[in-house]
Amino acid sequence: MIALVRSEWLKMRTTAVPWVLTGIALVINGLLILVIFLSHDGRNGPNGGGAFVSPGYTVPHTAQQLRNLVGSGFQGYILALLLGVLCITTEFRHKTVTTSFLVTPHRPRFVAGKLITSALLGAGLAVIMLAATVIGGGLTLSARGGSFSDMIHQLPAVAPGMILVFALFAILGVGIGSLLTNQVAAIIVTLGWFIILEGILVQLVHSAEKWVPTGAATAASNLTRGRAVDFGLFNWWQGTLLMLAYGLLFAGVGSIILTRRDIT
Amino acid sequence: MPSAIEVHGLSKQFGSVRAVDDLTFEVPEGRVTGFLGPNGSGKTTTLRILLGLVSASGGTATFGGRRYANLDHPVHRVGAVLEATSFHPSRRAEDHLKSVAIGALIPLSRVDETLDLVGLSDVARRRVGKFSLGMRQRLQLATALLGDPEILIFDEPSNGLDPQGIQWLRTFIRHQASLGHAVLVSSHLLSEMEETVDDVVIVSHGRLVLQTTLADLAQRAGxxxxxxxxxxxxxxxxxxxxxxxxxxxxxxxxxxxxxxxxxxxxxxxxxxxxxxxxxxxxxxxxxxxxxxxxxxxFDAANPGLAYGTHTGPAPMSGGLA
CATH class of the missing domain: 3.30.70.100 (Alpha-Beta Plaits)
Known part of the structure; x- marks a missing residue:
């Protein structure tokens, strides 16, 4: 399995997919950091809520604000999800799956290799984004008179959860891709669900929030904080198991379908 | 002569089409077997069933009694050159081979060796998207040879090769047989294979028409x-x-x-x-x-040729001499 994962990593890094996705993630991350630092001078509203910066301050300074800064790359989970989807659907798009199945004739094993590789790459993406935030956000913070060390103190509260969630989303992506091997269809369904449908569902059926993938992932992200239950979500390990269940269920059904499929 | 490949009672139904119909043949070691039939006669489907890419509706297709998926190290045992489209266009030739080598636990030194063998060393770092059809075909061959397999399967290997390439491939295939390897080569043109094959397996409409030696076929031609x-x-x-x-x-x-x-x-x-x-x-x-x-x-219902025959299927021998 280690050989398979190494082979998958080589296949991934010799296409544009991980690099383009990482680039997009970093650009979005940079923009969000910019928004955080531009949101001073009471722009957060009359109540002075100050999710990013308190009224009267020019930089984040409360623990919560600094956590929001450190976790500003969190929305990149959608790119970890796409990483997983593309990891498997690219094989079908370019018909490289023929060669892959000749090397790994046992198809569930092929899917397992993709799951592990994508989980590692998803986690890697989270690490890259955290590093970029610490460097980019930290430098900006220090330059404007904020406390870099206070920011670093919040890293343990944010980083483990974010790395876990990115890995879980990448696994879910492989699951979706193994069910929907048509790349375009898989991307449309994935983005359609996570950007539009899931939000509508939660609005209509509020109790569904803790059960949908984003709710489960949000719970999982509280790995080192344990506040998700306050918002009516599962606790972190329940959320993690639920996310894993989605990913592995899809991948399992996908493997069965793939095993029966003729590669012509 | 022991059989490297055994196909027994093989059938494949695609919807209403019976692509392969109760096909039985064997491929011995140390010989080149031509797998011949017109386009659409079920050759590619048979080869893909052998390689575990397509499931059989009935019968078996095995290597020394084991299905491809059950071989311990399939890439070390069987090398397959299928259609020349299965590469990621932005991946370099060398990286494609490395990904297969790593996945199949083959030493990376084989990558340079096989690139050299098929004459692609100069373009090892070039992206496959920029390859000609002939170069892709050579890269397919390099992929098949990575594991130094004792059984080789080619599906219409001459497609896209220039005359020198075809000549080179013939020599290569003969050499493989001389090493004791079993080679199965499909083609819709017998003339292409005449100089290469020892035995022929002729199929039409998914059914076996004839398995014999080339020498026997030549006698019939005479x-x-x-x-x-x-x-x-x-x-x-x-x-x-x-x-x-x-x-x-x-x-x-x-x-x-x-x-x-x-x-x-x-x-x-x-x-x-x-x-x-x-x-x-x-x-x-x-x-x-x-x-x-x-x-x-073989199939009287299929007009196929531009002429009809006076006495049903074209006779093998004349009444007068």
Missing amino acids: TSTGMRIRSPELARLTAALATIPVAYRQVAADTLVIDGATPEWFGPFAAQHRIILYELVHERGSLEDVFLSLTHG
């Missing part, structure tokens, strides 16, 4: 000579021919082929009936003719 006759009096000629037990077929408005006939017999026959002749050609049967008559004549 007996299928005939006369091609162009005449303005074809109606009179056919009337004359109808009185004797001879098979003939009309191949053009003014042309007949009489199977098994010789000039020594036909010359006096035409003179006796006072038939005007424009052209009189003693046709030497070729392997290709035998192949065509076997694959087209």
Whole structure:
């Protein structure tokens, strides 16, 4: 399995997919950091809520604000999800799956290799984004008179959860891709669900929030904080198991379908 | 001679199409077996079933009794050159081979060796998207050879190769057989394979027509000579021919082929009936003719050729000599 994962990593890094996705993630991350630092001078509203910066301050300074800064790359989970989807659907798009199945004739094993590789790459993406935030956000913070060390103190509260969630989303992506091997269809369904449908569902059926993938992932992200239950979500390990269940269920059904499929 | 590949009672149904129908044949070690049949006769499907890419509806296709998926190290045992499209266009040739080598636990030194062997060393770092069809075909071959397999399977390998490439491939295939390896090569053209194969497995409409040696096929070709006759009096000629037990077929408005006939017999026959002749050609049967008559004549419902036959399926031997 280690050989398979190494082979998958080589296949991934010799296409544009991980690099383009990482680039997009970093650009979005940079923009969000910019928004955080531009949101001073009471722009957060009359109540002075100050999710990013308190009224009267020019930089984040409360623990919560600094956590929001450190976790500003969190929305990149959608790119970890796409990483997983593309990891498997690219094989079908370019018909490289023929060669892959000749090397790994046992198809569930092929899917397992993709799951592990994508989980590692998803986690890697989270690490890259955290590093970029610490460097980019930290430098900006220090330059404007904020406390870099206070920011670093919040890293343990944010980083483990974010790395876990990115890995879980990448696994879910492989699951979706193994069910929907048509790349375009898989991307449309994935983005359609996570950007539009899931939000509508939660609005209509509020109790569904803790059960949908984003709710489960949000719970999982509280790995080192344990506040998700306050918002009516599962606790972190329940959320993690639920996310894993989605990913592995899809991948399992996908493997069965793939095993029966003729590669012509 | 032990069999490297055994196909037994193999069938494949695609919806209403029976692509492979109760097909049985064997491929021995140390020989090159040509897997021949017209396009759409089930060759590719059979090879893909062998390689575990397509599931069989019935029967078995095994290597030494084991299905491809059950081989311990399939890439070390069996090398396959299938259609030349399965590369990621932005991946470099070298990286493609490395990904296979790593996944199949093959030392990376084999990557350079196989690139060298197929003559792609100079373009190892080039992206496959910029490769010509012939280069892709060579890269496919390099992929198949990575594990140094003792069984090689080629699906229409000449497609996209230039004449030098085809010549090189023939030499390569012969060399593999001389090492004791089993080689199965599919083609829709027997003429392409004549110099390469020892045995032939001929299929048509998914069914086995004939498994034999090339030598035996050549013998059959030798007996299928005939006369091609162009005449303005074809109606009179056919009337004359109808009185004797001879098979003939009309191949053009003014042309007949009489199977098994010789000039020594036909010359006096035409003179006796006072038939005007424009052209009189003693046709030497070729392997290709035998192949065509076997694959087209096999299914009488399939007109296939531009001419009809007088006596049903084209006869293998003439009534007169």
